[in-house]
Amino acid sequence: MNRYFGADMDAFSDRVDTFIERYWPSAARIVSHADVQVWRAALVNAGWSVPQWPEHQGGTDWNPTQHYIWRRACSTYGVPDADEVGTNLVGPLLMAQGSAVQQELFLPEIAALKSWWCFGFMEPHAGAEVAAMTTTVFEKDGELRLNGCKNFVFDALRADFMCCLARRDDGFAFFLIDMRADGVLVKSTPTLDGQDTMAQVTFNDVMLMPASQIGLVRPGSEFERYQFSGVFSTLARSAQARAQLNILDRVISDFDPSDDIHRKRNDLAVDLSVLEALELRYLDALQRGVQVPFSLIVLRLKSRKILLQLGALQVESFGYYALPFADDALLHNEGPIGPVAAAASVRQSLTQQLSAIYEGSTEQLKDEAWRHLGHQK
Amino acid sequence: MDFSFTEEQTLLEDSVSKYIQNDYDFDSRQKLVRSEQGFSSENWSQFAELGWFGVCFTEAEGGFGGGAIELMLMAEQFGKGLLVEPYLATVVLAGGAIKHGGSEDQKAKYLPGIIDGSVQAALAYAEPQGRFNLADLTTTAQRDADGYVLKGYKAVVLNGPAADLLVVTARTSGEQRDTSGVSVFVVDANAEGVSRRDYPTVDGLRASEITFDNVRLSADALLGEEGQGYAIVERAVDDGILAVGAEAVGCMEVLYKDTVEYCKTREQFGQPIGKFQVLQHCMVDMFMEHEQTKSLMYMAAMRMDEGYGAQAQKAVSAFKVQVGKSGRFVGQSAVQLHGGMGMTDELNIGHYFKRLTIIDTLFGNVDFHLKRFGRL
The missing domain is CATH 2.40.110.10 (Butyryl-CoA Dehydrogenase, subunit A, domain 2)
Known part of the structure; x- marks a missing residue:
């Protein structure tokens, strides 16, 4: 037993750090849209935009440890996800079930980070229950037409395409939809972090692109959204928490030593070392190619708990400066209100609340974990 | 990074595990608890013959040169069997203090008797x-x-x-x-x-x-x-924490598995109680607590074997915090899900619960080690 990644992996880690430090602004200032553009271009140039894909599709030949090191560094530096839906969900789905034509059409665009994707899943009256979904594709005059509505769609406002789960006469299938097609109506659903990242999308007799159907989901089979999201994006969440804990530590370092917040902080730090150890055990199994010790759900449940607690503790530590609710533009133009660390904290913790829900509620995950324990409901 | 065990470590774990499974059933253990001495001298001699007491001493000391990982592997199995023989007191604590603090002469004088099982300490x-x-x-x-x-x-x-x-x-x-x-x-x-x-x-x-x-x-x-002498006793106690913590991990594994089995077979309101979502989620939590504690156990053992110092102590304290929190949750939940049966002296569940409760207190509880963790 040993914890060390070894000299070659340490060298890789240094390379990753150097790369990020070169193309991503340091945490000390508020990031602009232009920063994100520079970063994305650098990713594509380096061939690191879709590291989890096979090499011949634009990915890398990294081993699990390298993927982990990469994700860990991205979280530590606060680098934004390239495009989760396109790279983590649609890409792998196309590779597994798409036709050669579909792959050729979409994969290079996704790998080059040229197209934005969103994922249409939940519906107003069905929620996440697939069997109750009514969005339907049918054939009319030799053409495929889509009707229905998807809600809580993340990134729909800026997306070029949607990967949409819809009914077909013989079951459910995914459809690739051009968001600029006639009959696609996108309406923002403002979220509690004050952002316009979520929307409701209505389809009114939308004519689909040729060959837009991927795969077929067997009727009655359990469809889990999170089965598509990448292993490695789950595997390095402790780094995100570690970065936030460091911010917290800076804020509370000059607090009264008898303040109870220090005990809460230590409690959380132990929890965080638990998450790090869980991640390493999982990674070790992947790296050695043996049976993983537990399902990814364990990591998801633990990481969300820690991130939410951390958010709450940050808010607590900022005192009155937890109150200002300024948007990026204002902060960018006029500077932070109160301590720099506090500026985005409340919004960030709200955003974490939201992204946790996207993976399914804690209770849904526990249902899933129970199934993984090998016991049927 | 490699979390696998060496062939020797696997053999050691198997040897202890087989013994606990085949020769250390709950009823015999309860008889020992009620006996005057509280443990079996016969078992003690057998452990000595199997070489278990020498595992964590160097070859020069008359042992096999094992370290924290070997201690952890054995203790986890001991925990599964709720072993009552005093290996912790004799070998880990007293033996450990002599090992870490004694001169060559003192080690030569005391350790052979501990390793061959003839001395209780x-x-x-x-x-x-x-x-x-x-x-x-x-x-x-x-x-x-x-x-x-x-x-x-x-x-x-x-x-x-x-x-x-x-x-x-x-x-x-x-x-x-x-x-x-x-x-x-x-x-x-x-x-x-x-x-x-x-x-x-x-x-x-x-x-x-x-x-x-x-x-x-x-x-x-x-x-x-x-x-x-403070450093000597602190070191011996940190080894002791690793040992009882590993025992706690073994206890938790038995508890969550037995609870799942029980909930699958115990019928109430016309169905196995394991069909109820509230109980399922509770068992998922029990399973998770076990895995979390086990993860920190590995980290603590690896840190200890890398070299004893502040980082090892910090890892041990983090582990002990988790042992206390998880042990309490798993123990209490197991009793709750077993209902009245969990309260009885007859069933093993309550005895694991008691052991976990005591382990939380031994060598410092959650609050104590949270403070130590924060200081280091």
């Missing part, structure tokens, strides 16, 4: 006023012409009743809570002036209150340097 470190502070000592050792005179009182000495040898902490200088000025002595349990009051513990073991009434010690009874 105990570490007398706790005092009534000291709670978990290893340095809080009112017991004193006064230097005189021949050596030292030991005077004081030690609380809840595990394996006190059976011990031939006592490893005792006493103050030779400094104030009551100073870490410097603590010295460690090896004391013959039958020496004049040593008196014991023996009793059983909640988790089925044996312990003693021990009074030292002007016990005369020769100069070579001192382990290490005079006044520098």
Whole structure:
């Protein structure tokens, strides 16, 4: 037993750090849209935009440890996800079930980070229950037409395409939809972090692109959204928490030593070392190619708990400066209100609340974990 | 990074695991708990023959050169069987203090008897006023012409009743809570002036209150340097934490698995109670607590084997915090989900719960180790 990644992996880690430090602004200032553009271009140039894909599709030949090191560094530096839906969900789905034509059409665009994707899943009256979904594709005059509505769609406002789960006469299938097609109506659903990242999308007799159907989901089979999201994006969440804990530590370092917040902080730090150890055990199994010790759900449940607690503790530590609710533009133009660390904290913790829900509620995950324990409901 | 075990480690784990599964059933264990001695001398000899007591001593000391990982692997299995034989007190605590603090001569004098199973020992470190502070000592050792005179009182000495040898902490200088000025002595349990009051513990073991009434010690009874003993006992106790923590991991595994089995078969309201979502989620939490504690156990063992220092101590304290929190949750949940049966003396569940409760207290509870973790 040993914890060390070894000299070659340490060298890789240094390379990753150097790369990020070169193309991503340091945490000390508020990031602009232009920063994100520079970063994305650098990713594509380096061939690191879709590291989890096979090499011949634009990915890398990294081993699990390298993927982990990469994700860990991205979280530590606060680098934004390239495009989760396109790279983590649609890409792998196309590779597994798409036709050669579909792959050729979409994969290079996704790998080059040229197209934005969103994922249409939940519906107003069905929620996440697939069997109750009514969005339907049918054939009319030799053409495929889509009707229905998807809600809580993340990134729909800026997306070029949607990967949409819809009914077909013989079951459910995914459809690739051009968001600029006639009959696609996108309406923002403002979220509690004050952002316009979520929307409701209505389809009114939308004519689909040729060959837009991927795969077929067997009727009655359990469809889990999170089965598509990448292993490695789950595997390095402790780094995100570690970065936030460091911010917290800076804020509370000059607090009264008898303040109870220090005990809460230590409690959380132990929890965080638990998450790090869980991640390493999982990674070790992947790296050695043996049976993983537990399902990814364990990591998801633990990481969300820690991130939410951390958010709450940050808010607590900022005192009155937890109150200002300024948007990026204002902060960018006029500077932070109160301590720099506090500026985005409340919004960030709200955003974490939201992204946790996207993976399914804690209770849904526990249902899933129970199934993984090998016991049927 | 590699979390796999060597062939020797796997063989060791299998050997202990098979013994616990095949030869250490719950009913026999309960008979031992009720016996006068509280454990089986026959088992003890067998463990010695199997070589278990020598695992964590170097070859020069007469052992096999194992470390924290080997100790962890054995103790986890011991936990599954709720082992009552005093390996913790004799081998890990007393043996460990001699190993870490003793001179070559002292090691040659005491360790062979511990490794071959002929000697029972105990570490007398706790005092009534000291709670978990290893340095809080009112017991004193006064230097005189021949050596030292030991005077004081030690609380809840595990394996006190059976011990031939006592490893005792006493103050030779400094104030009551100073870490410097603590010295460690090896004391013959039958020496004049040593008196014991023996009793059983909640988790089925044996312990003693021990009074030292002007016990005369020769100069070579001192382990290490005079006044520098705190580090010795701290090290032995950190090994002890790893051992009981690993036991707790073993206990938790038994509890969550037994609870899942029980909930699948126990029928109420016309269906197995495991069909209820509330219970399923509770069992998922139990499973997760076990895996989390196990993960920190690995980290603590690896840190200890990398070298003993602040980072190892911090990892051990983090582990102990988790052991306390998870142990309580898993223990209480197992009892709750078993309902009335979980409360009975007849079923094993309550006994694991008791052991977990005691392990939380041993060597410092959650709050104590959270503070230590924060300091380091």
